[in-house]
Amino acid sequence: MSHNITYSTADKADVLAYLGSRGDLTADQRSRFEMMRQAARADQADLDRQGVDWGLSIPDALEHLVAGHTASQAEYAGNAYHSAMQHIIDHNASDPAQLGTYSKPSTFFGKVDDEMRRLGVPADLLPHGYLYGGLPDGFPSIPFSMDGYPAIGHLPLARTKAAADAYRAVLDRIPSDFRYDVRELAEKLEFQHKEWEYATKNLDWYTQDTLFFQLV
Structure with missing residues (x-):
């Protein structure tokens, strides 16, 4: 592979601002966050079509990161958290x-x-x-x-x-x-x-x- x-x-700092923000975001950040959610859902739909189950969805992992925790005990939770984190980076990067x-x-x-x-x-x-x-x-x-x-x-x-x-x-x-x-x-x-x-x-x-x- x-x-x-x-x-x-x-x-x-732009990326870090979303982690543990618990909804305390500016209007621009909330707009970006909605785009992250959409992208996370699209990624998850692609995984679902492939029959890939990480035990934690990418959209849920994104919500966890913004809430300030990575509490999932799913075996492949790290994959979902990394994918969600990448969406946060992507929407604040070149x-x-x-x-x-x-x-x-x-x-x-x-x-x-x-x-x-x-x-x-x-x-x-x-x-x-x-x-x-x-x-x-x-x-x-x-x-x-x-x-x-x-x-x-x-x-x-x-x-x-x-x-x-x-x-x-x-x-x-x-x-x-x-x-x-x-x-x-x-x-x-x-x-x-x-x-x-x-x-x-x-x-x-x-x-x-x-x-x-x-x-x-």
Whole structure:
């Protein structure tokens, strides 16, 4: 089975505002929340057509997160909570972009990490660490997805240039099997840094600070 990795940028505070809000939302947030509900229902309808039962529906998981808990004891509740969380991110983020499709992304990026670590890339910049790093500090924890997917990762936008520079520095020394993907990742991180740097300096309304990754 292949797994797809996408990413988008957001202000983590905008996402966090929905978690445990218990209905204490602004008019704009309530409007976004209704769109999240619609998207969650559509996702759940797709699961129902496939005969997939996680023991907790995505719409119910979304309501749990906004109410401030992850109380379901269903075996696959983590899948529903991750899917619901992704809807909250999506409705507060830029349009998603494609990073890549991999048959075993955790294995692949784990090996990339091993090579980069050997070549001196700092631990906090290793790609597996942030692709599978979960939500930012200050966010409530959510149960793990069974089998590891869907998954959420993040990298502060302020760290994207450091990561790209570190990858460029070792690109000619890592095994050729990894070189194309590492180059692609570096290019995407460089682009995100340039966008973030320009917007931070020139747009007084811009507050995005986090690159969120979705793995499905």
